Amino acid sequence: MNTNFDCHYDCVVIGGGPGGATTATILADAGKKVLLLERGNFPRFHIGESLMPESYWSFKRLGMLPKLKNSPFVKKYSVQFVNASGKESQPFYFDEMNPHECSQTWQVVRSEFDKMMLENAAEHGAEVWQDANVNEVIFEPAANDSLPRATGVVVTRAGQQSQRIGATVVIDASGTSSLIARRLGLRQPDPLLRKASIFAHYLGGRRDQGKNEGATLVLSTNDQDGWFWYIPLPDDIVSVGVVGDVDRLISSRESPERTLEEEILRCPGLDDRMVGAKRVSKVHVLNDFSYRATRCAGENWVLIGDAFGFLDPIYSSGVFLALKSGEMAADAIIEGFAKNDFSPAQLGKWGQTLCDGMHAIRKLVYAFYTKGFSFGKFMRMHPEFKKNLVDLLIGDVFRPEVNQIFDTMEKMVPLPEAIPLENNFSSPTRSGVLTL
Numbered sequence: 542m543n544t545n546f547d548c549h550y551d552c553v554v555i556g557g558g559p560g561g562a563t564t565a566t567i568l569a570d571a572g573k574k575v576l577l578l579e580r581g582n583f584p585r586f587h588i589g590e591s592l593m594p595e596s597y598w599s600f601k602r603l604g605m606l607p608k609l610k611n612s613p614f615v616k617k618y619s620v621q622f623v624n625a626s627g628k629e630s631q632p633f634y635f636d637e638m639n640p641h642e643c644s645q646t647w648q649v650v651r652s653e654f655d656k657m658m659l660e661n662a663a664e665h666g667a668e669v670w671q672d673a674n675v676n677e678v679i680f681e682p683a684a685n686d687s688l689p690r691a692t693g694v695v696v697t698r699a700g701q702q703s704q705r706i707g708a709t710v711v712i713d714a715s716g717t718s719s720l721i722a723r724r725l726g727l728r729q730p731d732p733l734l735r736k737a738s739i740f741a742h743y744l745g746g747r748r749d750q751g752k753n754e755g756a757t758l759v760l761s762t763n764d765q766d767g768w769f770w771y772i773p774l775p776d777d778i779v780s781v782g783v784v785g786d787v788d789r790l791i792s793s794r795e796s797p798e799r800t801l802e803e804e805i806l807r808c809p810g811l812d813d814r815m816v817g818a819k820r821v822s823k824v825h826v827l828n829d830f831s832y833r834a835t836r837c838a839g840e841n842w843v844l845i846g847d848a849f850g851f852l853d854p855i856y857s858s859g860v861f862l863a864l865k866s867g868e869m870a871a872d873a874i875i876e877g878f879a880k881n882d883f884s885p886a887q888l889g890k891w892g893q894t895l896c897d898g899m900h901a902i903r904k905l906v907y908a909f910y911t912k913g914f915s916f917g918k919f920m921r922m923h924p925e926f927k928k929n930l931v932d933l934l935i936g937d938v939f940r941p942e943v944n945q946i947f948d949t950m951e952k953m954v955p956l957p958e959a960i961p962l963e964n965n966f967s968s969p970t971r972s973g974v975l976t977l
């Protein structure tokens with residue numbers, strides 16, 4: 542057993558994004574000694590600005606609602622789709638079916654939002670180190686699992702020697718770095734989603750008025766081979782990004798700046814909104830971002846948020862799923878402490894529920910990317926599913942009933958099989974499975 546540590550915590554959280562901050566806050570509220578390690582120094586840029594309404598319940602639990610209500614973030618009441626000829630769908634208003642304040646959410650500037658979340662975790666009692674890069678997770682063979690047991694981390698703080706920190710539970714919330722999933726070979730790309738995205742902030746893009754001012758727009762390119770998000774932010778800034786196949790957007794193109802400009806011209810719905818708009822940020826590129834781990838927990842370790850998996854930007858589900866998995870994992874960890882049980886079955890008991898919800902959104906993602914399919918057409922043929930669709934779009938995905946829509950949708954569009962989550966943890970360590 543590894544005992545050579547500089548200090549010991551109940552829980553070490555790797556990463557201070559929305560997922561890590563959520564888990565750290567809830568664990569600290571439960572009286573656990575929590576250390577959160579973030580390699581960046583906040584505020585720092587991050588993509589993922591449009592929230593899903595069901596995030597409301599996590600914000601309520603975390604004590605974030607008053608802060609968000611007092612923030613300058615733009616209020617979001619709806620999402621609207623714009624087709625390849627520039628024709629706009631009716632907005633999907635989230636409060637149409639449920640006139641409660643939870644039906645309004647926000648378009649956030651992630652540098653500020655993430656800082657608020659991290660400060661909130663510290664206010665609730667988590668110890669937060671920024672400029673603290675986790676170099677590795679320390680493992681030893683597990684007694685009852687084929688994967689190893691986590692005992693702590695090695696962290697390097699800016700300008701300091703690295704330290705070995707012991708932890709009863711290591712929570713990987715490192716986002717797309719997915720430290721543990723990569724280290725243990727658990728990260729699987731989504732087979733049909735090889736997408737890339739190029740994006741930037743613009744000043745002075747036209748936005749609609751009144752309730753539609755904060756809407757997320759999803760706009761198709763003219764050949765339906767890509768789509769744009771158009772997300773209004775404070776200070777007359779709008780976040781504009783294109784998503785398409787990696788091969789088309791990256792491999793054969795000149796520069797991201799040029800590609801973004803060319804793609805804007807190929808998007809009829811964007812034309813008049815972008816007249817006079819000026820780019821005020823660098824152009825960012827991300828690709829191959831759709832993946833999931835085959836496990837969400839092992840002995841004394843847990844994966845949450847993007848460190849577990851990410852679907853696709855289309856329905857703005859990333860932050861919501863990071864908050865939700867952060868909450869579910871924290872509850873399982875707290876129960877684990879009460880029972881002195883840090884087995885994968887205990888720490889990962891929430892995994893299948895999360896995956897079922899993710900899979901419902903994943904089906905909508907696949908439908909969206911199927912040529913010839915449109916939600917407008919589907920709704921015209923099946924208006925009886927309007928509430929069901931809005932429920933999915935707000936993130937109300939953890940009830941089995943929300944899957945009713947898919948029996949009918951499947952007759953129009955091929956939908957993917959679920960990605961299995963490994964949950965047979967009880968077999969003893971298979972020798973030689975992993976060289977530590």
Ligand SMILES: Cc1cc2nc3c(=O)[nH]c(=O)nc-3n(C[C@H](O)[C@H](O)[C@H](O)COP(=O)(O)OP(=O)(O)OC[C@H]3O[C@@H](n4cnc5c(N)ncnc54)[C@H](O)[C@@H]3O)c2cc1C
Nearest residue numbers: 556558559560580589590591675716738846847854859860
């Ligand atoms: C193109 C694109 C557009 C998107 N748009 C949206 C959107 O509109 N709405 C939405 O909800 N989601 C969106 N997302 C997804 C969203 O960005 C993520 O799902 C969300 O940020 C996940 O939160 P997280 O806490 O899991 O990870 P992150 O927010 O990535 O946080 C992880 C943190 O871990 C830190 N870290 C990493 N490695 C280490 C290390 N070794 N040591 C210490 N710290 C470390 C990082 O610095 C980072 O701060 C989008 C994603 C993409 C790719």
